[in-house]
Amino acid sequence: MYSTQQSEGGVGTSASAGIVSDECLGNTWDSLSVVQSMNFTEANRIASHRDIRLPLDHQLSGLVAGTATLSPSDKGRSHEDMDSFPSSQRHRHNKRKIDSFQNQNVKVEEQHDVLLESVKDPSGKDEKKQKNEISNKNSKGPDASKDDYIHVRAKRGQATNSHSLAERVRREKISERMRLLQDLVPGCNKINGKAMMLDEIINYVQSLQCQVEFLSMKLAAVHPEMTFDLERIVPKDVLQPCYGGSAVLGFSPGMSSFPPHLYASAFQRITQPGTPCVAPTSRDLQQDSLLEVSHLDQHLSPWQNELHIMNPAPCEVATDHIGSFLMAQTP
Amino acid sequence: MVALRFLRALSLVRCSGPGARSPSYRARGIRRAAYACMAASAGPRRAWSRALLRKIRRRPGRGLRRPRAVIRRRRPVGGGDPLEVALRRLVPGGGCMEYCRLLEEAADYVKCLAMQVRLMQTIVDSASHVNSID
Numbered sequence: 493m494y495s496t497q498q499s500e501g502g503v504g505t506s507a508s509a510g511i512v513s514d515e516c517l518g519n520t521w522d523s524l525s526v527v528q529s530m531n532f533t534e535a536n537r538i539a540s541h542r543d544i545r546l547p548l549d550h551q552l553s554g555l556v557a558g559t560a561t562l563s564p565s566d567k568g569r570s571h572e573d574m575d576s577f578p579s580s581q582r583h584r585h586n587k588r589k590i591d592s593f594q595n596q597n598v599k600v601e602e603q604h605d606v607l608l609e610s611v612k613d614p615s616g617k618d619e620k621k622q623k624n625e626i627s628n629k630n631s632k633g634p635d636a637s638k639d640d641y642i643h644v645r646a647k648r649g650q651a652t653n654s655h656s657l658a659e660r661v662r663r664e665k666i667s668e669r670m671r672l673l674q675d676l677v678p679g680c681n682k683i684n685g686k687a688m689m690l691d692e693i694i695n696y697v698q699s700l701q702c703q704v705e706f707l708s709m710k711l712a713a714v715h716p717e718m719t720f721d722l723e724r725i726v727p728k729d730v731l732q733p734c735y736g737g738s739a740v741l742g743f744s745p746g747m748s749s750f751p752p753h754l755y756a757s758a759f760q761r762i763t764q765p766g767t768p769c770v771a772p773t774s775r776d777l778q779q780d781s782l783l784e785v786s787h788l789d790q791h792l793s794p795w796q797n798e799l800h801i802m803n804p805a806p807c808e809v810a811t812d813h814i815g816s817f818l819m820a821q822t823p
Numbered sequence: 824m825v826a827l828r829f830l831r832a833l834s835l836v837r838c839s840g841p842g843a844r845s846p847s848y849r850a851r852g853i854r855r856a857a858y859a860c861m862a863a864s865a866g867p868r869r870a871w872s873r874a875l876l877r878k879i880r881r882r883p884g885r886g887l888r889r890p891r892a893v894i895r896r897r898r899p900v901g902g903g904d905p906l907e908v909a910l911r912r913l914v915p916g917g918g919c920m921e922y923c924r925l926l927e928e929a930a931d932y933v934k935c936l937a938m939q940v941r942l943m944q945t946i947v948d949s950a951s952h953v954n955s956i957d
Contacts, residue, residue, distance in 0.1 A: 666926065670926065673930050673933070694910055696933065697913045697914070697932070708850050711833070711853050
């Protein structure tokens with residue numbers, strides 16, 4: 493679900509991206525196994541590419557040596573990692589891909605007055621963080637990123653506990669999702685509370701499901717009288733399932749790069765799917781259909797002539813209407 | 824994409840038994856077809872589409888289930904928030920997800936549902952328009 497490439501500043505290899513994107517598909521991979529598998533392969537590469545160490549290295553090494561609590565799965569490797577500071581640092585960096593890991597490995601000791609430095613990714617979309625960076629506590633605001641990876645900064649006056657940082661990131665994720673939902677559900681711009689927003693969303697989903705039921709009943713009533721033949725509405729070659737959006741209708745090359753279906757949600761921006769198609773992420777549903785209609789206008793008229801010829805007169809209007817809707821729908 | 828699938832499914836429903844079935848039976852078949860088309864066109868990358876297709880294909884009375892390779896997480900989520908519980912019940916496959924994932928799937932589900940409703944409305948409108956012409 494999260495792009496590794498952004499967090500690694502372009503260093504991320506295809507292997508890691510592949511692994512994480514697979515994980516993001518909702519497979520029930522053990523997060524531990526994922527990170528462990530990419531840990532050692534990535535460690536050297538990342539360390540060699542980046543200047544990871546910060547000026548306060550010695551403090552971190554002291555911390556790392558001092559942390560007693562490690563997750564049980566790490567114990568096998570913890571000893572060898574504790575030996576050399578750079579390797580343990582690498583180990584930590586790679587561990588931060590997954591939220592559940594964030595609280596486990598290193599406990600930031602607050603007596604040392606350390607602050608986890610967080611610099612947001614320049615694109616502003618990535619939510620991964622690396623937690624072990626230490627900086628001066630009194631510095632406020634995000635620095636210009638000296639390095640390419642993402643860390644979370646606890647602002648002045650906020651708790652620096654790793655738990656609360658993870659919670660804060662989780663809360664930000666949730667609020668971002670809620671904002672997206674707000675855009676989808678009509679009439680939710682004024683509502684500011686999370687609970688009321690959820691209520692609206694639930695009502696909307698229930699109303700949509702009721703509408704589907706109602707419309708299906710209506711269709712069942714209307715259906716026997718409706719005699720349309722699919723082959724007459726749409727030429728045969730469009731009927732072939734084409735997930736690549738190929739030049740079936742003689743589309744311009746730009747069109748064929750559309751996502752296979754119109755339901756490419758905004759989240760796919762972040763998920764970095766492994767599909768060859770590039771999703772036009774900035775467009776929403778209506779824009780997609782509008783664009784396609786505008787492209788298809790030139791193609792529609794010869795088809796309409798075809799339809800006029802082939803169809804009996806009463807069905808003409810219906811098939812034209814459905815046909816135009818279909819044109820708007822098909823990629 | 825959805826429109827093509829749905830129209831194809833509609834014609835299938837019609838062909839299965841035009842005069843012998845009651846309208847309610849046909850309505851249920853149409854509803855099933857609508858959800859199936861919606862889920863199929865959303866793709867297998869979405870958890871809700873997989874769960875929806877699983878629910879549709881699992882007919883009552885099919886006892887034998889082959890052991891699946893996929894381990895489905897059935898961790899009981901501590902549902903303290905009644906709103907969250909209601910949302911989990913509404914979104915297909917929402918029982919086993921984390922909250923963030925649930926919101927994401929809900930957004931996609933809402934989008935697809937709205938599109939499906941629009942499509943069905945268009946079909947009904949055009950059909951009633953044809954009938955009013957005659």
